[in-house]
Amino acid sequence: MNETLVTMELGEIIEDTRDFLSEEFEVDRNLILPENSLKDTLDLDSLDYVDLVVLIEENLNIKVTGEDFKDIVTFGDFYQLVQKKLSL
């Protein structure tokens, strides 16, 4: 696990996540809010989810699986998953 990440506050991780997601998926950063739908906001199709897995691994140094995505609807759900994976 990336030692820098585990010492980061969840708030910092959320802000970093908003940065890389808005840049990669060319979405207004202000739309990446906990209550908004991850799929609809980022306009994800099934192939895009692979890009999302790669981005998460590269930026947050955590591995996510297809199983993990089953329970993720909103960005808030996603942050909970990150929190769980990083044991924050």
Next chain:
Amino acid sequence: MIVTKEKIVDYIPHRSPFVMIDNLVSARADRFESDFFIEEDNVLVHSGFFEESGLIENIAQTCAAGFGYLDHQKGAEPKIGFIGAISKLEVFELPLAHSKINTIVTPTHQLGNIFLVKGENYCNGRKLLECEIKIVVT
């Protein structure tokens, strides 16, 4: 050499004249390697050079053969895969007809039935093309 040119069509769905791989040299879950001799009458040779599309197809067929071989080892039938997307494509040079190319495919990520692989072709140690391909397996 784990699958020879004579048997390669048992592992891939492609048929002549669109078979763009000869031998599967090795296949592990994290790395496939193949070779291919480019004949002058190959349908993707133009003006004496094997086209970029041929190099990409060669990567995709190396991937198909690698996964097909691993499936076969497990007693399963090879699955059909489709190219979902190609990204990070860089072409360095095109090989001449009558060249032998070597191809390395590295599966890097999997999400359900979608695989992300990195592919590279080489000729005499020089890199010809590299790209990432998303393969959707049925």
